[in-house]
Amino acid sequence: RTARRDAHHRDAELASVVSNMSSEPDVTAETREAAFRLLCLNHTFTSYISALGAHREKLSNPDVLGLLDDAVCYVD
Numbered sequence: 001r002t003a004r005r006d007a008h009h010r011d012a013e014l015a016s017v018v019s020n021m022s023s024e025p026d027v028t029a030e031t032r033e034a035a036f037r038l039l040c041l042n043h044t045f046t047s048y049i050s051a052l053g054a055h056r057e058k059l060s061n062p063d064v065l066g067l068l069d070d071a072v073c074y075v076d
Contacts, residue, residue: 004050011046014039 018035021027052059052068059065 004053007046007049011043014042 018039021035022032056068059068
């Protein structure tokens with residue numbers, strides 16, 4: 001639960017950085033678009049992880065649980 005909360009805080013920090021960056025005069029439109037795309041992907045990824053974590057105890061399929069266990073090493 002704490003890890004999910006921390007992930008959402010980091011997502012909010014990234015949103016703040018992207019927002020601040022977009023107002024900088026030296027940042028190109030291409031860079032702004034890439035940063036916004038990264039922000040959207042990060043938000044989606046964080047939301048999926050949060051949903052899976054919140055409902056993990058309801059999952060019983062060993063293949064799905066194994067896949068989630070394997071994915072954790074990339075997130076930590």
